Structures are given as structure tokens and as C-alpha cells.
Amino acid sequence: MSMQAWKILASAAAVAFTAAAGPALAADPIKIGSFLSATGPASFLGDPEKKVLEKYVAEYNKAGGVAGRKIELVLYDDAGAADKASSFVKRLIENDKVDLIIGGSTTGTTMAAVPLVEAAGMPFVSLAGAVVIVEPVKKWVFKTPHTDRMAAEKIFADMKKKGITKYAMISENAGFGKSGHDETLKVQANYGMTLVADETYAPKDPDVTAQLTKIKNTAGVQAVINWGFGQSPAVVTKNYKQLGVAAPLYQSHGVASKDYIKLAGDASEGVRLPAAGLVVADQLPATDMQKAVCAKFQKEYQADFKAEASTFAGHAFDGLQMALAAISRAGSTDKAKVRDEIEKTSGYIGTGGTVHMSATDHMGLNLSAFHMVEIKKGDFALSD
Amino acid sequence: MLSAFLQFLISGVTVGAIYALCGLGFSIIYNASHVINFAQGEFIMIGAMTAVSLVEAGVPMPLAILLAILVTMAVGVLLEKLAVEPARKASVTTLIIITIGASIFLRGLAQEVWDKNFHKMDPFSGDTPINLFGAVLMPQTLWVLGTALLVILLLAWFFNRTLEGKAMLATSFNPLAAQLMGINTKRVLMLSFGLSAALGAVGGIVITPITFTAYDNGIMLGLKGFSAAVLGGLGNGFGAVAGGLIVGIAEAMAAGYLSSAYKDAVAFVIILLVLVFLPNGLFGRKGTERV
Amino acid sequence: MSGLSRWAGLGALAIFLAALPQALPNNYYVDVAVLACFNAIICVGLNLLIGYAGQISLGHAGFFGLGAYASAVLVNSYGWPPLLALLAGAAIVGLMAFAIARPVLKLKGHYLAMATLGIGIIISIVINTEAGITGGPDGIAAGPFSIGSFKLAGERDWYWLMAGLLLATVWLATNLVDSPVGRALRALHGSEVGAEVVGVDTARYKVMVFVVSAVIASVAGSLFAHYTPQLTPTKADFFKSIELVTMVVFGGMASTFGAIVGAAFLTMLPQVLTVFEDYEPVILGGIMMGTMIFMPKGLVPTIAALFNRRRP
Structure with missing residues (x-):
């Protein structure tokens, strides 16, 4: 240059x-x-x-x-x-x-x-x-x-607009996922949200359908938040689609790169997430x-x-x-x-x-x- | 909640079949040499990464898979020739450290040859879930299970019906006697590394549509494969598969009914309990090892 | 090792440790020396188990981590004095090691490796998961180490403490090795059946060595919790366990000074290899393989044998 x-x-x-x-x-x-x-x-x-x-x-x-x-x-x-x-x-x-x-x-x-x-x-x-x-x-x-707290707030604000009050969370049991999970719990009351199912998985787990099945079978789940980065959110997204869970899936800013879409493929269609302007620069x-x-x-x-x-x-x-x-x-x-x-x-x-x-x-x-x-x-x- | 149970079971079988395929590689090398190859996970990764990068470069899938298996076999044979054979007389612990060194080396190399990103591969026969009494099963899971089954049958045939296989078993049982009987034990060792590398590559490729792949994916798969092989009884191919399925199903059931945070711990507790009562694993026997 | 050369070795180590700080230009180098001391202490203990008793442990970082977290949690959350927390940690780890030793040490070879690996992983999962107590993956800070009003501050203070502790550990280890117990241990590595035939209670000795090496790891862990600014679960994980075993084997199994050399060498190596940036793992793995292929008995025994051969 x-x-x-x-x-x-x-x-x-x-x-x-x-x-x-x-x-x-x-x-x-x-x-x-x-x-x-x-x-x-x-x-x-x-x-x-x-x-x-x-x-x-x-x-x-x-x-x-x-x-x-x-x-x-x-x-x-x-x-x-x-x-x-x-x-x-x-x-x-x-x-x-x-x-x-x-x-x-x-x-x-x-x-x-x-x-x-x-x-x-x-x-x-x-x-x-x-x-x-x-x-x-x-x-x-x-x-x-x-901060991950801001991401959680952004997600909750979006949920609130859609009239959602009960949500489930599935998070990676490593640094980013754990911290995001904890910050989400701290701010949920400000938005009138209630956590009804809380699951975790290990970063390299090849399959999380057991956890998602539990979430799917929990009464009253209106939306699901996934905290994690790397390959795991793509695994979650794919399994989510396979199980046909109806509630909307929210990802964190941890997946705000095209790699995630590439990995998860069609299953990522309709997933919502908070992201910095960088990923949508041309649409601003x-x-x-x-x-x-x-x-x-x-x-x-x-x-x-x-x-x-x-x-x-x-x-x-x-x-x-x-x-x-x-x-x-x-x-x-x-x-x-x-x-x-x-x-x-x-x-x-x-x-x-x-x-x-x-x-x-x-x-x-x-x-x-x-x-x-x-x-x-x-x-x-x-x-x- | 029959459908939930069924779903947990399917999840467990999917994961378990992956661990089983990884565990089989440990078993073969152990059968021929009583060496535990801690770089087995890297064979899985190299197979998957080679196949993925060839497919991304436009090579047709079947050819890419074949090439990936050959590349991984070459890596396995090289590893045996350059690192394991020269240290053949060293203690078990020394050999463990050599293969750990090899795994760090291969991982480092993979990170330079390819990259640190995650890669995907399309499922072999689509991704339309199969509905089973309210639970869903992905077609790729059947591929993984079928491959594991095929591999066991091939191995059983190889070890019991071919001269090479019998030579391998004989070498494992008593290297000196085998040598005296005219078996080239060096060749057997090389063959076992080539074979388990090929097996690792096959496993790595079949599971990639489910797990994705990256330069460091071999660590977790190697660890779980080793656990599966030990739980089933080292040197026993059927045991490795049973061990893998038990670990996978235990993890899924623990995630489903107990706590997802402790699912891995539950699997290890089960392995520990089994070892306390069966010090040679579920199907391992001292002395005569058959597949 | 005969009695005389034992004291000579200990004396040489003491002189080396005393002189070393003069050669270290700044606190970064002292920090690396302190970390090497930490690893050396654990490895001397682990070597008793691997080198002398012939029992592999792929879960030793679990004991190190338990000690570290016992200290961090008791001091940070419950306000215990650090020394008391250290002792409590050692007691917990000692009891735990004692409880699991018998069933686990019955296992042989790779089955024992698997069992110790499993125990280590279970410990690290608990530490990682119970975030309410341990701080989870982001870790916890234990604060400075103090006894009464005396507070340990700065890398150099820590160096003297850890160097002293290393000497004490070596003294303990060489005593154990040369005692009747030690001879029994060496017999174990040679032939367990043989040892039993001559009336050595192998199981009891194996348990004792297992507990001793676990407690040494725990004490080192407790101190490490105060030394490090942020204690994270990675210190208790499977990779740390592998690293410790590698240090022992690299330096030379069944050689106390080998364990020290292995620990020091492999603590420094990554710092030296930073110049290779992305090629670091390739070179590290290559060095590990090369050394073990050409010196299967490890650095110190191989070099010692070379010297002995030259001598008439």
C-alpha cells in the first residue's frame, strides 16, 4: 500500500x-x-x-x-x-x-x-x-x-423487543463462554428475563445434541443464547438445526466472522448476534x-x-x-x-x-x- | 421421555463411534509393539486436514480421501523409521515422551503447512436428519458407525487370516521368538505404524463432517481414543470400539440426566472404576492377544 | 549414589544456587529461575515415583493444582494465613493420594498411565467448573505470601525461598533413595516379584512414595499460587502433567539431579525458542524427540556415563 x-x-x-x-x-x-x-x-x-x-x-x-x-x-x-x-x-x-x-x-x-x-x-x-x-x-x-456484558445487554434488548422473557443458555466451559454466561446472569434482571435452562459443553465436543435436547424439552424456552467461540458455536448451530428447535438462536459477538457462517453452513440461517460495525461495514x-x-x-x-x-x-x-x-x-x-x-x-x-x-x-x-x-x-x- | 432418552443415546453413539475409530489406531500399534503412540491423534488430524485442503483445492472427494490416507500413511511410516525404530530398546516411558514430542512436532508443522483456522467437509450423504421415534439421527453417524464396523472386520481378517497379520501378533507376543522364526520384526513395526496411520486418517476423514477439523483437533481425539482403547483393553480392537461407545454414551447420558459440566468427569470416573475391578480393561487379557 | 557423593552433589547444587543470582541481569531472568525451581521441586518428587518406583503418573499436575487452589481459595476467600493454608492443602492432597494410591497403583504400565491421567483430568474439570469457589477459567489471585508481618515481595526474595526449598527437597529425596526404603524402591523398578520374594512390602512402599511425591507437588502448588499474579486451571491440566513427566524423563529417570536439569532445561527452552515464533512447536517437538532417541536414558545419566567412560 x-x-x-x-x-x-x-x-x-x-x-x-x-x-x-x-x-x-x-x-x-x-x-x-x-x-x-x-x-x-x-x-x-x-x-x-x-x-x-x-x-x-x-x-x-x-x-x-x-x-x-x-x-x-x-x-x-x-x-x-x-x-x-x-x-x-x-x-x-x-x-x-x-x-x-x-x-x-x-x-x-x-x-x-x-x-x-x-x-x-x-x-x-x-x-x-x-x-x-x-x-x-x-x-x-x-x-x-x-465487554461480554454489553453483548448480553444487546441480546436482551433485542429479545425484549420481540416480547421474549424466558430464555435458555448453552455455554462453553472455557474462559469466554464462562465469562459471557456469568455476565448474562448479572444483567438479566434489568431486562426482566428469566433463565429456564442452563447447559454447558467442552470446547472440542463433537456433538451437543444431548444438551440441546434438554433445552428443547424444557417448557417455556422462547430463545436460546450460545456463548463460545471457535468451532463450538458452529457445532451448536448445526445440532440446533438438526433437532429442529423452534426458538430463535442467539450467538455472541464471539462468532462475528464469516468463518462461522462457512462452518455452520445453512444451519446458521436466521441466527442473530450482536457485532461490531466491522462485519457489516458495507451496510452501515x-x-x-x-x-x-x-x-x-x-x-x-x-x-x-x-x-x-x-x-x-x-x-x-x-x-x-x-x-x-x-x-x-x-x-x-x-x-x-x-x-x-x-x-x-x-x-x-x-x-x-x-x-x-x-x-x-x-x-x-x-x-x-x-x-x-x-x-x-x-x-x-x-x-x- | 422415550424420545429424549433415544436422542441422548444417538448423541452418545455418534460421539462414541468417533472415539472408537480413534481408539482402534492405538490398539494396532500396541498389538504389534506394545508402544502407545501419543501422536495417534495427529494422524487423525493430518488425514482430515489433507483431505479437506485437497477438496478445497478442487480435487474430487474420493481421490482426495485416497491421497489423504496415503499421505498420512507416509507420515506414520516416517515417524516409525526416524523416531521409534532407533529408540526401540528404550523404556516404555521414553517411548511415550518420543511420541509426545512427535505430536507437538506434527501439530507445529500442520499449523505452518495449513493454518490455524477450522475447516469443514460436506457430509457424505447429505444432512437431512433421519427421524427415529421422535429423535433425530444424522446420516453421517451411520457412516462413522459403518466405517468402525468395517474396520473391525477387516482387522479381524487381517490378524487371523493373513501371514502379515499373524506375524504382527506373533511379534507382539514374543519379539525374540518371532525373530527366530524368521519374522522381520522391523518390518512388522513399520507396517503397524503405516496401518494405524491409515486408520487414523480414515477416522479423521469420516468424522470431519460432524466435528470439523483444525491443526489442534488431534489432542482431544487422541486423548479420548486412548481412553477408549484402555477401557476396552489394550490391543483388542473390539474392546477399543466397545470402550469408545461406552465413553461416548456415558458422556451423553451424563449431559442429559446429570450435569453437562461434569459429563467428561463422569466418563473418566467410569474408566477408573472399571480399571479398579478389571486392571486390564474390559476385554484385555494378559499374554495372548487376539482381535 | 554413595553417601559421600550425595553430600558433594548437594553442596555443588547449593553453591550453584547461591551464585546464580549474581549472573542474572534483571528480574525477568530471576523469574525464569524461580519458575525452574518450582518445576525442579515437583520433578524431584515425581522422579521418586517414576524413576525409582517405576510408576508413571500422568496426573501429577492435579496434585499441584489442588495445593495451589487450596491455598488460593483458603487465603483469598476465607482469610486464612498462607502458611496454614499451605499445610491444609498438603494434608488434603496427602490424604487423597493415600486413599487412591492402593487401588490405582495395582495397575501396570499404560493402565496406570490412564488411571493417573483420569484422576488429573477429573481434578482439573472440578477446578474449571466450580467457578463460584475457584474463579473458573479466568482464575483467581491468592495475593502475596506472608508469615505474620513478614511479606515475601519481589522475584529475588522468592528465588531464595525456592532455592532453599529445592535444596531441602533434594536432601529429602536423596535420603529416601539411600535409605533401606530407597533400596526397596530400586528393587521395585527392577523386579517387583523379586522384591517381594526377599520380603519387601512393595505395595506399602509404592503407596508411601506416591503420597510423598503428591505432597511435594501440593506444597509447590501452594507457594506457586502466591507467586503467580493469577492462578488459572491450566496449571492443573493434562498438559502440565505431561510437561512434568517430560522434564523428569528428559533429564534422566532415576537421577535426582537429572530431574533438576530436565526441569531447568525445559523451563528455559520455550523462552529461548521465542525467536522462532511460529516454528517454536516444531523445534520444541524436534528437540524432545532427538534427545530421547539419542539419549534414551536422559541427559544427566548419558553425560555421566560419558564421563565415567573417559576416566581410567
Whole structure:
């Protein structure tokens, strides 16, 4: 991609520092550290995140870096294990002496890093979903993805519109599924919802018809929510169709990628889920400020990796942009200043929505960042 | 709730047949060498991934399946030649670590040769559910069951009626005596790896329309296959199938009637209880092993 | 190992452990050393079982995890002092190991592997599922380790504690190996029938070793719960169990120092292999296979044999 094209796509903040770059100074590079679950059970998240960080750091460097300094990315693969993550975070802080950390694909790996970055005073942008990461607010910790609680709220809001009050839940007994399950239970009362059947399964289970049969035979189930990612939601969706369960099926934002539709095939027809603007970028109204950002990102990602960008790829993109913009505004890599600038991020338009951070909100997204989509004819269709 | 029970049973048989096919591979290698190959799950994955990628590349399904089986067999034979045979005299524990190393190696290789995404394969005869007294059965389940049955019959014929098979059994029973009788025990070992790799590939391909496949799918299938083989009694093909079905049905019944969170634990508790009372599994016997 | 060389070995290990921190430039390296100590302690215990008693365990991470979660839950949710929680964890694990030892250790070879694997998996399923108590897949934080007003802080403090504990564990293990019990153990690995013929109660010894190695794993787990910022169920799972067995076999079965070398080597290896990025598993698997093919007895015994051969 040419430097020209890059400038156009970059958000307002990015443009500001690209312009300020000018002739490269012989300064030390900005060191960005990262630990991601690029392999292992959460590679679904970590792999696209890694691709995005590597790609865009290279892009920034081609464009002259940030504030005249090149960017150096130090990236480790924690394979989804929290103890490996904490070792790598120590390595990033103590040995690589990075200026800022973007990473933590899962809530477990993120929470392993939190005490370390807090103690070291290291700005940290997490790419994981759970609410606990930013609630209560931790001084040095920020996150880019929507929370699973927001996804649950979005689903409930949609159910409420349809007059549904009793629902069943089937969730994966691993990090994402468990956390989504728990957050759903926490907010159900706000929407007047009652859980009538609660089932789980293991991430690699080849068949979940036993659990779904139980749900099917439970009286009064008006809708079913599935929490999980990877292959399991596709297995659930297929089995759901095979059993001919009549109630509508809701998936989480964890399946918001074309891979899910490809795997589940026709069975995914009619499934509803909350998703970031990224997956329906072309359907957003022209007035939606996210439209251009998402479309550009999607196009570039596909050009490089021959696959559709998932929302997880988008989280890494947003994290990198916000972090570099903050460094640019701070005019240095002084950790305290960079932290303050990240906290002042306001009006950044990313793939996940428009971000307004504050001292009390280290995520800065609200429910409007989510769209309700329905799968129609093998594609996501906006259905707000 | 007869239909619910029937549905749990079908779910259990579906899953159980998958475990059974995976368990059979463990049994063959054990029969020939008393080695437990912890890379058996990777054979399953390689078979499935090769077939899927060939089909995606436009190769007709039957040819893709045949090629996938051959590729996996080659991997199995290479593994035996390069890693297992040189360490033939090492202890059982050392061999276990070698095959675990092999599984990490093959998984890492698969992640580079292919990718980390999930892949699907179309069911062999459509996906219209068959209705059985209010419960539904997918045609692919019949394929899995039929394949398992066919494999057992073929294995029984192979071990009892062919010279190669008899040589394999003899080697397992007493390698030295077999060698003295003029049996090439090295060849037998190689043959057993090739055979179980082929079997793994067949299993992997037949189950993919149900389970999908990815570079790391071999771990869970290998673990469950091993459990099935041990529960049934190592070296006993019929036992591996029975073991697989018991584990699968136990999981489904536990999910249906007890708690889905503890379904895997229930299966392992059953295995433990069986082993306490039958230390050689359900159908395993010391000494003479027949299929 | 004779009495003299035992003390020489222990002394050499003590000097090495005392000198090591001087060579470590920053806390990251100290952290890796601490993790190596944790693994080494568990492996020395596990080696008693695998190397000397000839009994494989593919579920040892379960005991490690039980100890870790006993500490994390008792300290975090019930406000117990860490030391008391550690002892309670060790007692629970010891009793549990004792209860299951007899029926399980009756099994042989791969059947024993299956049984221990099953027990380990059941433990990890319980930890993963009972999220209300254990925090589930996202884990739980046990907080710092403190005795009274003394609080253990920083990697270096931890290093001294774990290095000391490693020495104590090695001392315990070598004593066990050289005692009459130990000789019985070695007899077991050789021939169980033979040992019984000469009047060794093999079952009793096997049970004892099983319990000792489980308790060592539990104590290490309890401390680990305080060392790690976030304890997650992956520490108790099947992969961790396999990793521990690999360390023991890699370093050399029936060699206490082999277990330490194996643990240290395989703790450091992934840190070194990060430069290979996506090829890391291929290289790790290759190294595991290569070492075991060319050194089937493990690193330390093979190298020791090489030295002995050179000596006149």
C-alpha cells in the first residue's frame, strides 16, 4: 500500500502524527511490547491480532514512524496460558524495557499481566473482553473490545423487543463462554428475563445434541443464547438445526466472522448476534462515521491475509492506533504522560466504535458500538 | 421421555463411534509393539486436514480421501523409521515422551503447512436428519458407525487370516521368538505404524463432517481414543470400539440426566472404576492377544 | 549414589544456587529461575515415583493444582494465613493420594498411565467448573505470601525461598533413595516379584512414595499460587502433567539431579525458542524427540556415563 493511501485511511489522530513525522530523526525506536495467544486454544483471537500488529507497525514505519521515531514491536506468544503470559510480561518490562504493552488476547492472560503493569507503571492496552479488566478502574490498564456484558445487554434488548422473557443458555466451559454466561446472569434482571435452562459443553465436543435436547424439552424456552467461540458455536448451530428447535438462536459477538457462517453452513440461517460495525461495514448508512474506517481496514486486511478480518483483528488495530496517537500527543514515551493521554482518548473512531475514555472509563465504548445482525443468505445483515 | 432418552443415546453413539475409530489406531500399534503412540491423534488430524485442503483445492472427494490416507500413511511410516525404530530398546516411558514430542512436532508443522483456522467437509450423504421415534439421527453417524464396523472386520481378517497379520501378533507376543522364526520384526513395526496411520486418517476423514477439523483437533481425539482403547483393553480392537461407545454414551447420558459440566468427569470416573475391578480393561487379557 | 557423593552433589547444587543470582541481569531472568525451581521441586518428587518406583503418573499436575487452589481459595476467600493454608492443602492432597494410591497403583504400565491421567483430568474439570469457589477459567489471585508481618515481595526474595526449598527437597529425596526404603524402591523398578520374594512390602512402599511425591507437588502448588499474579486451571491440566513427566524423563529417570536439569532445561527452552515464533512447536517437538532417541536414558545419566567412560 502506498504511503498516500495509508494517510487517507488513518484516523484523525494518525494523520496528525504522520504529518509531524517529517524527516526521520536518529532517535531510539518506540518499543511496543505485546503478548498474544497466537497459538493454542485461543489462537482464534491471538492469530489475527498478531497479524494486525505486525502489519500496521510495518506500515507506520514505512510512513516514517511516529513523532520521528521508528516503532519496534516485541511480540511473544503465550499460547493462552496465564503463567506464560506473566513471564512474558516480566520479560517485556524488565528485559526488553518496552514503552507500552498492547496484548492479552484472553481475560486470563490479561489478568495475569494486570498486577505486573500496575506495579511497574506500564501503560497497558488489553485486547480481552471481560468487564473485570476495567471494573474497577486500574490506573495503567485500558481495553479496546466491547465487554461480554454489553453483548448480553444487546441480546436482551433485542429479545425484549420481540416480547421474549424466558430464555435458555448453552455455554462453553472455557474462559469466554464462562465469562459471557456469568455476565448474562448479572444483567438479566434489568431486562426482566428469566433463565429456564442452563447447559454447558467442552470446547472440542463433537456433538451437543444431548444438551440441546434438554433445552428443547424444557417448557417455556422462547430463545436460546450460545456463548463460545471457535468451532463450538458452529457445532451448536448445526445440532440446533438438526433437532429442529423452534426458538430463535442467539450467538455472541464471539462468532462475528464469516468463518462461522462457512462452518455452520445453512444451519446458521436466521441466527442473530450482536457485532461490531466491522462485519457489516458495507451496510452501515453513509452517515455512520465508522463506515469508512471499517471498510478501509477490511480491505487492507483482506488484501494481505486473503481472509476476512474478524472483530478481534479490529481490536488490535484500534489498540495500536489509540496507543500510538497517545504517544504522539504526549510527544514522548514517558510512561505517565502516555497513560494520561490514552485516558484522554476521545472521539477516536475505530473498528469497534467511537471511543470516549475518561478517568472512570478505561474502555470508552457504549452499547451503540454494537449492532444487531442476522444471518441471511449466508451473510451478516444489519437488523437493528 | 422415550424420545429424549433415544436422542441422548444417538448423541452418545455418534460421539462414541468417533472415539472408537480413534481408539482402534492405538490398539494396532500396541498389538504389534506394545508402544502407545501419543501422536495417534495427529494422524487423525493430518488425514482430515489433507483431505479437506485437497477438496478445497478442487480435487474430487474420493481421490482426495485416497491421497489423504496415503499421505498420512507416509507420515506414520516416517515417524516409525526416524523416531521409534532407533529408540526401540528404550523404556516404555521414553517411548511415550518420543511420541509426545512427535505430536507437538506434527501439530507445529500442520499449523505452518495449513493454518490455524477450522475447516469443514460436506457430509457424505447429505444432512437431512433421519427421524427415529421422535429423535433425530444424522446420516453421517451411520457412516462413522459403518466405517468402525468395517474396520473391525477387516482387522479381524487381517490378524487371523493373513501371514502379515499373524506375524504382527506373533511379534507382539514374543519379539525374540518371532525373530527366530524368521519374522522381520522391523518390518512388522513399520507396517503397524503405516496401518494405524491409515486408520487414523480414515477416522479423521469420516468424522470431519460432524466435528470439523483444525491443526489442534488431534489432542482431544487422541486423548479420548486412548481412553477408549484402555477401557476396552489394550490391543483388542473390539474392546477399543466397545470402550469408545461406552465413553461416548456415558458422556451423553451424563449431559442429559446429570450435569453437562461434569459429563467428561463422569466418563473418566467410569474408566477408573472399571480399571479398579478389571486392571486390564474390559476385554484385555494378559499374554495372548487376539482381535 | 554413595553417601559421600550425595553430600558433594548437594553442596555443588547449593553453591550453584547461591551464585546464580549474581549472573542474572534483571528480574525477568530471576523469574525464569524461580519458575525452574518450582518445576525442579515437583520433578524431584515425581522422579521418586517414576524413576525409582517405576510408576508413571500422568496426573501429577492435579496434585499441584489442588495445593495451589487450596491455598488460593483458603487465603483469598476465607482469610486464612498462607502458611496454614499451605499445610491444609498438603494434608488434603496427602490424604487423597493415600486413599487412591492402593487401588490405582495395582495397575501396570499404560493402565496406570490412564488411571493417573483420569484422576488429573477429573481434578482439573472440578477446578474449571466450580467457578463460584475457584474463579473458573479466568482464575483467581491468592495475593502475596506472608508469615505474620513478614511479606515475601519481589522475584529475588522468592528465588531464595525456592532455592532453599529445592535444596531441602533434594536432601529429602536423596535420603529416601539411600535409605533401606530407597533400596526397596530400586528393587521395585527392577523386579517387583523379586522384591517381594526377599520380603519387601512393595505395595506399602509404592503407596508411601506416591503420597510423598503428591505432597511435594501440593506444597509447590501452594507457594506457586502466591507467586503467580493469577492462578488459572491450566496449571492443573493434562498438559502440565505431561510437561512434568517430560522434564523428569528428559533429564534422566532415576537421577535426582537429572530431574533438576530436565526441569531447568525445559523451563528455559520455550523462552529461548521465542525467536522462532511460529516454528517454536516444531523445534520444541524436534528437540524432545532427538534427545530421547539419542539419549534414551536422559541427559544427566548419558553425560555421566560419558564421563565415567573417559576416566581410567
